[in-house]
Amino acid sequence: MNPIVNISQQFAAQNYKLTPQREAIVKVLLDNEKDHLSVEEVYMLVKTSYPHLGLATVYRTLELLCELHIVEKMDFGDGVARYDLRGDDHAHMHHHLICNVCGRLEEIKEDWLHDLELRLEQEYGFNVTDHRLDFKGTYNTCKRNGCKGEKDCQAVS
Amino acid sequence: MNPIVNISQQFAAQNYKLTPQREAIVKVLLDNEKDHLSVEEVYMLVKTSYPHLGLATVYRTLELLCELHIVEKMDFGDGVARYDLRGDDHAHMHHHLICNVCGRLEEIKEDWLHDLELRLEQEYGFNVTDHRLDFKGTYNTCKRNGCKGEKDCQAVS
DNA sequence: TTATAATTAGTAATCGTTACGAATTAAGCA
């Protein structure tokens, strides 16, 4: 399904309207789904398609998207909040690999935590509703060659 | 080994001194190892043992402890950075269970990610140096009874 | 001692975020 239509329906389901401003912001996120944009970055990017949009609207819309579990607010330790599309069904938050050498950030969409969450349910009586798993480390290629900023590099900051 | 002596040696190993101010701050962290204190909370607590200690020194010392991998700077989404003792050898960052109902935070010291990290090495050529794993969910006891603030509750904020 | 470096204290400045009032737009209804 067209992701904009899909998101529009999720807005409607909670009695929210997908205003032109909100749609412009959502499109920026979809057009940069590999990135993890900050508020300021979204603000800059959305200005090209909607020049008069205000910064406060970006803050409010991203907060709303969090509430709807469409995006996840993340902190990568660089002093600004970053926003990450959760993906199709929003059920499971994807995992991250972050390279110490070049800052590249790779996503693992597959859910690697299912077994552990079963164990938490059984041994701890804890029912998991969400999770966050990030790995920091070094790609062997980066260790050997140094990262030369290949085109698939998605540095966080 | 006495944890203060241990930490003192780690300071010395990197040519840092464990000044009285730094020691007072480290003791606050050790005396509250179950908590995840913010800078302001450390500042308040350390004032009882060292009334003249300045806020900037708390910031600087916690930053230094991060650099030495003695503590981990964490963001639980409540607007302030919180600091978490990594534990004995600092090698592995422990995991968290956070209850949606009562905010209780439980730590899992055991490393549940070893197998996944082997897989990352082999399938992704990615050598993990650190990780972060937090689960959000609900304790069955909290779901049934509501959390009545039992004595072992360690709410984050 | 005297010079040099490290550390601390206090506070001003910074900057991401939040709060707020006025203006605009949409929805509901006669």
Next chain:
DNA sequence: TGCTTAATTCGTAACGATTACTAATTATAA
């Protein structure tokens, strides 16, 4: 259609956690 009310947006002021900076203090070394 007009009128009323609610939702949304805009611009900006206020907030507050963090950082930066200077002077004072303390340790280290010649």
